[in-house]
Amino acid sequence: MFRLLxxxxxxHPGLIPLFGFIGLGLGSAALYLVRLAVFDPSVSWDRKNNPEPWNKLSPTHQSKFLAVSTDYKSLKKDRPDF
Structure with missing residues (x-):
């Protein structure tokens, strides 16, 4: 595969930037999937010790990658503690 590329x-030297941008896009998509699998509060890898990790989050926890207009510091807690 690498030999063909x-x-x-x-x-065709004009294809070199295309290969570079496709590689950059694939790499960034893979890193984002790894980030979601490791740091997302709705994903539970350890079901024995922590079956519901989303219950331990504070109301100011920012789970989105980029929050444009939400100020998480001023949110009030609207759920009970278990």
Whole structure:
């Protein structure tokens, strides 16, 4: 596979930026999926010790990657503690 891509890049040098941007996009998508799998509060990897990790979050916890207009510091807690 790599040999085919290198041969194409040698014959058509204009494809080199395309290969670079596709590689960058695939790499960033893979890193985002890893981030979601590790740090998302709705994903539970340890069901024995922590079956519901979302109950231990504070109301000011920001779970979104980018919050544009939400101020999490001023939110009030609207759920009971278990």
């Amino acid at each position: 290198s041969n194409q890049a040698r014959r």
